[in-house]
Amino acid sequence: MGIYDGQVVVVAGGGAGIGAAAAELLASRGASVIVSDVVKGNAEQVSSAINGAGGKSVAREVNVADQQAVAEFLNSIAKEFGRLDAIVNSAGIVGPTNTPLEKITAADIEKVLSINLLGAIWLTQAALPIMKAAKYGRIVHVASIAGKEGNPGMTPYVLSKSAMIGFVKAVAKEVATEGITINAIAPAVIKTPMNASTSEETLKYMISRIPMGRLGEAEEVAEMISFAASSACSFTTGFCFDTSGGRATY
Numbered sequence: 001m002g003i004y005d006g007q008v009v010v011v012a013g014g015g016a017g018i019g020a021a022a023a024e025l026l027a028s029r030g031a032s033v034i035v036s037d038v039v040k041g042n043a044e045q046v047s048s049a050i051n052g053a054g055g056k057s058v059a060r061e062v063n064v065a066d067q068q069a070v071a072e073f074l075n076s077i078a079k080e081f082g083r084l085d086a087i088v089n090s091a092g093i094v095g096p097t098n099t100p101l102e103k104i105t106a107a108d109i110e111k112v113l114s115i116n117l118l119g120a121i122w123l124t125q126a127a128l129p130i131m132k133a134a135k136y137g138r139i140v141h142v143a144s145i146a147g148k149e150g151n152p153g154m155t156p157y158v159l160s161k162s163a164m165i166g167f168v169k170a171v172a173k174e175v176a177t178e179g180i181t182i183n184a185i186a187p188a189v190i191k192t193p194m195n196a197s198t199s200e201e202t203l204k205y206m207i208s209r210i211p212m213g214r215l216g217e218a219e220e221v222a223e224m225i226s227f228a229a230s231s232a233c234s235f236t237t238g239f240c241f242d243t244s245g246g247r248a249t250y
């Protein structure tokens, strides 16, 4: 028996990295997982790997920055599967790194916010009516240590994640009596494709601040997501769980 038996879970940004690891872990614990991503082929690959391992999964192409597409997507899932127990939002981009504020453009800020922050808002907004009707729901947004501590040289990313953490605290309180919990996860630097384009200097800075002195693994973050998105996470909401190898002990 898995803790997710009978549950339907959407993993946005599930085509790679932390989202892919979470999709695989939750499926192995019994969830039917809808792997959604802006890169269709990646979502399909993760979904077939889950099905190949004996789990249940389908793939969908969804851009979380598109408010209408997100609403249509979640409504179609609730209709097709008859329920929507949890959403894990791991969709995100890093934007400029090692870039002083003077070189950051309005377009940089708009692009990062439209995916990292507005994506989280659109997913939550569309999920709430479905979850309120069911009097049950779990929403987990992957934020970042950058949003808690403010890594230098990557202002658009940092502000998207600190705003996401503030958003989670506020909206969690709005629905606290409705059987719905909404939490964030703040990983420090994790070994995923996202870091392929992060500058060497920024990576070194981030690892130097982790007491464990190493990168985290996507599977380690997935374990925390698995708890926060499960029915076991019943008296914790508006929280930002830490997966930072000891960097943030608060």
Ligand SMILES: NC(=O)c1ccc[n+]([C@@H]2O[C@H](COP(=O)([O-])OP(=O)(O)OC[C@H]3O[C@@H](n4cnc5c(N)ncnc54)[C@H](O)[C@@H]3O)[C@@H](O)[C@H]2O)c1
Residues within 6 Å of the ligand: 012, 013, 014, 015, 016, 017, 018, 019, 036, 037, 038, 039, 042, 062, 063, 064, 065, 089, 090, 091, 092, 093, 094, 115, 119, 142, 143, 144, 145, 186, 187, 188, 189, 190, 191, 192, 193, 194, 195
């Ligand atoms: N890797 C790290 O060091 C790290 C640390 C802290 C937080 N995070 C956060 O964790 C989350 C996952 O990161 P990751 O390292 O797995 O990155 P990743 O690049 O491996 O995966 C992110 C996924 O999101 C998808 N995506 C991007 N834009 C999208 C959009 N508009 N709509 C839908 N999907 C979209 C990508 O296609 C990709 O599959 C991100 O929100 C990231 O900010 C990562």
